[in-house]
Amino acid sequence: KAGVTQTPRYLIKTRGQQVTLSCSPISGHRSVSWYQQTPGQGLQFLFEYFSETQRNKGNFPGRFSGRQFSNSRSEMNVSTLELGDSALYLCASSLDRWTYNSPLHFGNGTRLTVT
Amino acid sequence: GIQVEQSPPDLILQEGANSTLRCNFSDSVNNLQWFHQNPWGQLINLFYIPSGTKQNGRLSATTVATERYSLLYISSSQTTDSGVYFCAVGYSGGSNYKLTFGKGTLLTVNP
Numbered sequence A: 001k002a003g004v005t006q007t008p009r010y011l012i013k014t015r016g017q018q019v020t021l022s023c024s025p026i027s028g029h030r031s032v033s034w035y036q037q038t039p040g041q042g043l044q045f046l047f048e049y050f051s052e053t054q055r056n057k058g059n060f061p062g063r064f065s066g067r068q069f070s071n072s073r074s075e076m077n078v079s080t081l082e083l084g085d086s087a088l089y090l091c092a093s094s095l096d097r098w099t100y101n102s103p104l105h106f107g108n109g110t111r112l113t114v115t
Numbered sequence B: 001g002i003q004v005e006q007s008p009p010d011l012i013l014q015e016g017a018n019s020t021l022r023c024n025f026s027d028s029v030n031n032l033q034w035f036h037q038n039p040w041g042q043l044i045n046l047f048y049i050p051s052g053t054k055q056n057g058r059l060s061a062t063t064v065a066t067e068r069y070s071l072l073y074i075s076s077s078q079t080t081d082s083g084v085y086f087c088a089v090g091y092s093g094g095s096n097y098k099l100t101f102g103k104g105t106l107l108t109v110n111p
Helices: none
Strands: A005-007 A010-013 A019-024 A031-038 A042-050 A053-057 A064-068 A074-078 A087-094 A110-114 B004-007 B010-014 B019-025 B031-037 B043-048 B052-056 B059-064 B069-074 B083-091 B098-101 B105-110
Touching (some): A010 A019, A031 A074, A042 A064, A042 B098, A053 A064, B019 B031, B043 B052, B043 B059
Antiparallel strands (some): A005 A019, A031 A087, A064 A074, B004 B019, B019 B069, B031 B043, B031 B083, B059 B069
16 A cells, blocks of 8 residues: 655745645545644644545644645645745645544655745 | 653664653643654654553553653664654644644664
8 A cells, every 4th residue: 555645855945935735645544634844843733634624723824724635635835935934844644534543644745945 | 732742852872772762741642653753754653552552573662641651662773763753642632633743852773
């Protein structure tokens, strides 16, 4: 069974631009969640989706948004990029409708660099 | 919100040594998971362990939910065990349910 697939693996953008990251969950998994990892803040929860509905959102500005499609694939978008958005963005999928209630499986991440 | 503390923050071992990593949390949780992040950034789920003890090869984990801690044991460590170990707790307090990660333990295993 294929794992969680994230694309692209690396991105370099300039301040003010926007970016879209993609995540395909493990087949059969309908919960998808996104996390930002930086050296200073560690792993921080961005948002979580189940059946195309956002179930929960972390403490990030409105520039960070996401969506989930009917096939459970998910995208996240960051608009008006800032230098501080440089990070590893990780997507995870799980079987249960509640992300916190079943094993979480991560993709390899997208490393975003904002210059 | 819930606080998750991991100790030690850094650990250096010689190959073949054993180690214990600890995760303390400040409130009752629905579940707890341990992850290993390798030097290339990949996060691997090691254990989903709301309570009790589980073993997988040289690794085992124990969660004592009533005392709000979990331990990860690594025996006969290998250089490939190097990386960062995270615990994450699933917490559904009030309307704010999410997975909260600790800051991790950086493990270096030298040959």
